[in-house]
Amino acid sequence: MIAGEPVIRVGIFERYPSARGAFFGRFNVNGGAAAEGTVEVRPEGGSLVVRDGGGRTIVSGREVGCIADRNGRFLLEGVTIGINFHWQRKQDQTFEGGLRFVLRDDGTITAINDILLEDYLRSVISSEMSAEAPLEFLKAHAITSRSWLVAMLERSHRGRLPQPPPGGPDANGEIVRWYTREDHDIYDVCADDHCQRYQGVSTIITPLAAEAVGATRGEFLVFEGEICDARFYKACGGRTEEFHNAWEDTPVPYLSSTSDAPIDHPPISTEESAAAWILSQPEAYCNTRDPALLHQVLPSFDRETTDFFRWKVDYRRDELEEIIRDRSGIDIGTLLDLVPLARGPSGRIRRLRIKGSQRTFEVGKELEIRRCLSPSHLYSSGFVVQAEGGAADLPERFILHGGGWGHGVGLCQIGAAVMAERGFPAEAILAHYFPGTSLERRYR
Ligand SMILES: [Zn+2]
Ligand SMILES: [Zn+2]
Secondary structure (H helix, E strand, C coil), rough: CCCCCEEEEEEEEECCCEEEEEEEEEECCCEEEEEEEEEEEECCCEEEEEEEEEEEEEECEEEEEHHHHHHCCEEEEEEEECCCCCCCCEEEEECCEEEEECCCCCCCEEEEEEEHHHHHHHHHHHHHHHCCHHHHHHHHHHHHHHHHHHHHHHHHHHHCCCCCCCCCCCCCEEEEEECCHCCCCCCCCCCCCCCCCCCCCCCCHHHHHHHHHHHHHCCCEEEEEEEEECCEECCCCCCCHHHHCCCCCCCCCCCCCCCCCCCCCCCCCHHHHHHHHCCCCCCCCCCCCCHHHHHHHHHHHCCCCCCCCEHHHEEEHHHHHHHHHHCCCCCHHHHEEEEEEEEEECCCCEEEEEEEECCEEEEHHHHHHHHCCCCCCCCCCCEEEECCCCCCCCEEEEEEEEEEEEEEEEEEEHHHHHHHCCCHHHHHHHHCCCCCEEEECCCC
């Protein structure tokens, strides 16, 4: 149980050979030395050496903690965002709160920002959404993000969860894998899309985001007395997915599958129903192309893509063979077929057979499938395969027709924004995506 507002340890960057930044205002370094302006951090002889703009050593140690005298901010240069996604880029970013540089055993540097949860949330909500997003949507998102984070902190305080299976094909040549956020060892969350996009105060804190966080301060989604592991993603594609189809095989009652529409779309149960579903445009909260609304919900670099509800990827066979070889480390020879073996109720594939002339293997779960069939990531694992053309039954092209963006478990961001715009309050939006939960204030 949390006693009050917790401090979150956010990993800003990992394993950099050196770091540069600047302190705006006076900072206390390792409890003594004062620093202001440009700083440079380098590993030297088993510790980190921090120097000022004139090259003078300020302090050294395996870990360097920097705390502002009052209301100070600091800048870190060249922070990578969107790691492994098509929008990956480097940015200088500014933060509030405490800063720590930690020397890793491999001689690299990790930077960590220690920040109060509500301050962190104001930044996350401002980074992920535009200033004009509907207030009830932002409130629903603030409660979701807050719950997810604290549920994770509580899990790690209780001891670590069973870890996902290690990487690489097993003895049967199968790759069945999923990823947890518990793989961060010396901080709670990273600042990237892997956890929640956090760009410090580089993104101006918008008044509406601050209002949404303030109005819901200390409020959590609760199921049977416990704070919920409230997951979210961009768009479900018409129906949300069950927890165990993306992560470990433990059912989570409030992360079950639900129709994301005023009408009840039945769950996908066969390959025929998957094809009929994905190749149609069913009515759904997240089935919107309203540019004004998409502008509100997706930050600019996400708007490069608006075909998230139903999408299509067209590969030449040799092109896809190369992607599979690169991503899985398995040379299958000629790609003969992609066979979905198991799907969840949203239509997302949980297990896929990749059939080649030299090797055939099976891959899962959803994120591993998305990784395996794309140089970055497919939007989702909810797709049907159309093999085209070629002589002697050998396909020349593989066309993937897909639906949804992300794992589909929990809150559908686009759907939630549309619901808010149609007048649903935050409580109703949360009850829709997290059935059986209630709201509780755990600190003031
Ligand atoms: Zn992360
Ligand atoms: Zn949806």
